[in-house]
Amino acid sequence: MIFLTYLLCTVMTTAQYVECYNNTDCWEYHEKKYCYVGTCTDNCPPGYAQHNEGREPWFTCKCNHSSGFHEHGIFGVVEGHNFTDLAIPKCKCEEHFCVATVYATGIGYTDGLIPYGKPPNCKADPDRIPTGRSQFMFYLVIGTMIVFLFVNCRSSSHVIYDFYRYYAIYIIASIAVIVFVETVYPFSAGFTRTMAFGIMIHNSSEWNLLIRLQYGKTAYPRVGANLCVMVYYVVMLVAMAVLPLQYLLLFSMIQGGFLDWSLLFFVCVAAKMVKDDENPQPCIRKCCCCRTMRSSFICAFGFAALTHLVSVEILFIGFAMNSPSVIGLGAALLVPMFLVYTFWVIAQDRSIFMCGPTLFMNYEKRTGETPDFKLVPFVHTTQLANLCWQRFIGNRYDDYGHESELKILVNGEEVAEPVQAIEKAKGVQIEDPESFKFGIEENDCCCGGLLFSWLPIYWLVALTVVTVNACLIMFIRKGTDNGGCDTGYSYGAW
Numbered sequence: 001m002i003f004l005t006y007l008l009c010t011v012m013t014t015a016q017y018v019e020c021y022n023n024t025d026c027w028e029y030h031e032k033k034y035c036y037v038g039t040c041t042d043n044c045p046p047g048y049a050q051h052n053e054g055r056e057p058w059f060t061c062k063c064n065h066s067s068g069f070h071e072h073g074i075f076g077v078v079e080g081h082n083f084t085d086l087a088i089p090k091c092k093c094e095e096h097f098c099v100a101t102v103y104a105t106g107i108g109y110t111d112g113l114i115p116y117g118k119p120p121n122c123k124a125d126p127d128r129i130p131t132g133r134s135q136f137m138f139y140l141v142i143g144t145m146i147v148f149l150f151v152n153c154r155s156s157s158h159v160i161y162d163f164y165r166y167y168a169i170y171i172i173a174s175i176a177v178i179v180f181v182e183t184v185y186p187f188s189a190g191f192t193r194t195m196a197f198g199i200m201i202h203n204s205s206e207w208n209l210l211i212r213l214q215y216g217k218t219a220y221p222r223v224g225a226n227l228c229v230m231v232y233y234v235v236m237l238v239a240m241a242v243l244p245l246q247y248l249l250l251f252s253m254i255q256g257g258f259l260d261w262s263l264l265f266f267v268c269v270a271a272k273m274v275k276d277d278e279n280p281q282p283c284i285r286k287c288c289c290c291r292t293m294r295s296s297f298i299c300a301f302g303f304a305a306l307t308h309l310v311s312v313e314i315l316f317i318g319f320a321m322n323s324p325s326v327i328g329l330g331a332a333l334l335v336p337m338f339l340v341y342t343f344w345v346i347a348q349d350r351s352i353f354m355c356g357p358t359l360f361m362n363y364e365k366r367t368g369e370t371p372d373f374k375l376v377p378f379v380h381t382t383q384l385a386n387l388c389w390q391r392f393i394g395n396r397y398d399d400y401g402h403e404s405e406l407k408i409l410v411n412g413e414e415v416a417e418p419v420q421a422i423e424k425a426k427g428v429q430i431e432d433p434e435s436f437k438f439g440i441e442e443n444d445c446c447c448g449g450l451l452f453s454w455l456p457i458y459w460l461v462a463l464t465v466v467t468v469n470a471c472l473i474m475f476i477r478k479g480t481d482n483g484g485c486d487t488g489y490s491y492g493a494w
Helices: 002-014 023-029 129-155 163-182 193-215 219-242 245-273 293-321 324-332 334-349 384-396 457-475
Strands: 034-036 039-041 048-052 059-063 069-074 089-093 097-104 108-115 122-124 361-366 372-377 408-410 413-415 489-491
Touching: 023 034, 023 039, 034 059, 059 069, 059 089, 097 245, 108 193, 108 245, 108 293, 129 163, 129 324, 129 334, 163 193, 163 324, 163 334, 193 219, 193 245, 219 245, 245 293, 245 457, 293 324, 293 334, 293 457, 324 334, 372 384
Parallel strands: none
Antiparallel strands: 034 039, 048 059, 069 089, 097 108, 122 489, 361 372, 408 413
């Protein structure tokens, strides 16, 4: 440990910033070949093409015209250094979208999309405050999502397909898309092929949830959802490998936004199917908008679906604009979305676990001269430990563990009551209070009906809306002629 600490201190004190004034400085002092605006490098920045000067090891970096990048002036005096003699060009995308090679942490090199008017080599500057703030937001969102994941996994049933299980999968997939979006470093790119993989994981969980809500959770819809997800993976993987990057972005926006618009339209279609009875969750029904099951569904589920739709729209705009701040804002909105979704799931399943034992019991107080307290099983539970307790232990005694009138004598001495055989134990009825156990196919709303034997009409409405929406985001020019790097980024090389 002492040696490791000494080595770390040595590296920190001997590290120096690799800067240069010309190519000769890089070759003589740093064994690198090219001086790009004061930084020695062996590779041209993203968006540049390498051109040999006829003698090794020298080369020059020029804008890659084949990728849509063209010269936009040259670097002059930068931080007191004159680079006019090197004639280093500034590059800018002059097509609607250009493609540059960027790097994703933990994955490797990948294609990145640069919008019109943006430079291809905007590199994160660790000395500026906005980069540190975005990293803090990234870790904060991931940490909060892990807390939500723990609560949903802890509360999910071991017997039924409850909403806790569905939203736990949803949270895991959302963490994946945040990681794939936020790990493109150090160069900025609005959208990459690796981001499409994260979007695919996220949307697969939404397909699972949407099929559950539309068709219920009997065996046939569950099997159909699994097959749908597998086919969806194959289609998305082929699209990721074959489609050009700009068309892959359009395809990702359409198929991803379709699911979010469908979940929002589902609120309008399925609201009248939810009973208008009193909300069984005492903590939530005190809220003015959640006093009944119907109002809780409309307010909680509707607000969460709307929040997620807004977050996705912001993410899509950030992808098209290549704006890290806009992308970060869209990712941060996932936190309030899952918070509201969790409140709705609590009202559905009527219990929540976080810390504490697996066996979910409740205290019962009996009044009298000497008050007696005892533990009784919770009224509604689908936890495996509670069901086993009620079936194999609780039903053996009339008073849940109090002294029985039956006394057994062995050799004249009183002994405890023998264990009852399992085959003689009584069964336990399991209550499933969730809504949409059999879907909403019987809904007579015109938008909630089926166009064919399996296709809901509101899905087609959602597909039409999101197609128009995605085309507007995709084809409206987002850049400017004089656009440079955003705050926290500057021109850089590998």
